[in-house]
Amino acid sequence: MAAAGRLELVVVRHGLTQWNRERRYQGQRDIPLLLPDAVAGLSRLRETLEAFEFDTAHCSDLTRCRQTLAHVMEGREAASPTRFDARLRELDFGDYEGCTYDELEPLPAYRAWIDSAGEQAPPGGESTAELRKRLEAWFAELLAGCTPHGQHCALVVTHGGVIRELRRRFEGIGFWEGGVSQAEGRKFTFIHEREHWQCSSSSAVPVPASAAS
Template sequence: MDAVRSDGTLKYILKEQEKQACGHVNEDSQWDLELVLVRHGTTLWNRERRYLGHTDIGLLAGAGQELEPLREKLQGRFFARIYCSDLMRCRQTLQIILPESELKAGRTLSAKSPIMEPRLRELDFGEWDGKTYDMLKNVALYRAWIDEPQRITPPGGESWAKFEHRLHEFLDSLYEWRIAMEPQQLSLADAPPSVLVVTHGGVIRQLAHMLIPGHGFWSLHPKPGEALRIQLRLIEPHKFMAKILSHSLDENW
């Protein structure tokens, strides 16, 4: 699943649009952004297989060891922007993988301070937060939600439409920031600016689903502390083409 579509006609049209917009360019210069999507480290509720949405709990003791491989991979990388879900488990993950002392010292470079972003929260499971499958399996509404989460809303929770809408708003904000960049800041020969996003498993799945047609919500299973790199091309306002580059455990990451 590393292309938007295998449809040759679509690829040809996109190539022609790119040539008309900026002339014939090499493969690397066709991408406008790189997203590095990081799932937070493990919490107690993750270990106990409880639903964890907006309940604000922190990471397990020993999270530093779990996140150390990713911290090492991020050292020395430049991020044009850093976004983080405002929930504690993500903020703690960010502090471990990119300690504030390293950001200030310039060992891991960033154009600005991390942005705490509520739109990057996990889906709000409402009354089902903290519950396990075994606790809910005999609840008719829950079983209907399992089959059709886009249609059913957990009691006191967030609708799928609202969840998707706020992630669309986040992507739109990336688009607006990217087109506002001064032309002299980037040349066609430059690598696309990289944006770090520390968030939740459901958010990563949904973003991949929204950006890559044919890529289902359950196509990805990001583990705690794992990163996913996605390159984006801005086709027109608020419309992207995308491809997955690699996971954090890949050798070429």
């Protein structure tokens, strides 16, 4: 009997930006990395990713993700063909982009958006249902390129909201509970069983210092 197929999907968030530091909603604004401040986190992530042999890399087309990918895969680009994809962009926060929690907290519409876990779209923005739809299309294409008995390893460089949605789907946790810091992410392992790809595990990338010691 042929071995079951396996897919390791390493999904990481872009590095630090000025708006991250100021705790502003970035959404789909094309904000670059905050350099050189972002380098320490990116270098730590690059060291972790050296343990993986990626077949492909998938990246949001926004600048902060492109810069992150270039840093963590420096010298390995030819071995991992990259696909830049707008479907991997952050949730569109509409009128809230550029604002902080403290600025928005008094607004009833903002509190309603928070309470709905993003299912209610922010003014001029995108609901988590809309985010889910574009990610489902992207993920279906990814799986279509994986052979049922093959061994696959893919890197995804994306945004916090995308990782929240993937964790909600594959870890069964609430959308707001699935946050990760900049230059960190998750490794999802999928096994092909009964004609379907099933998520068998999820773990932090890089491994937290407390767990590694």
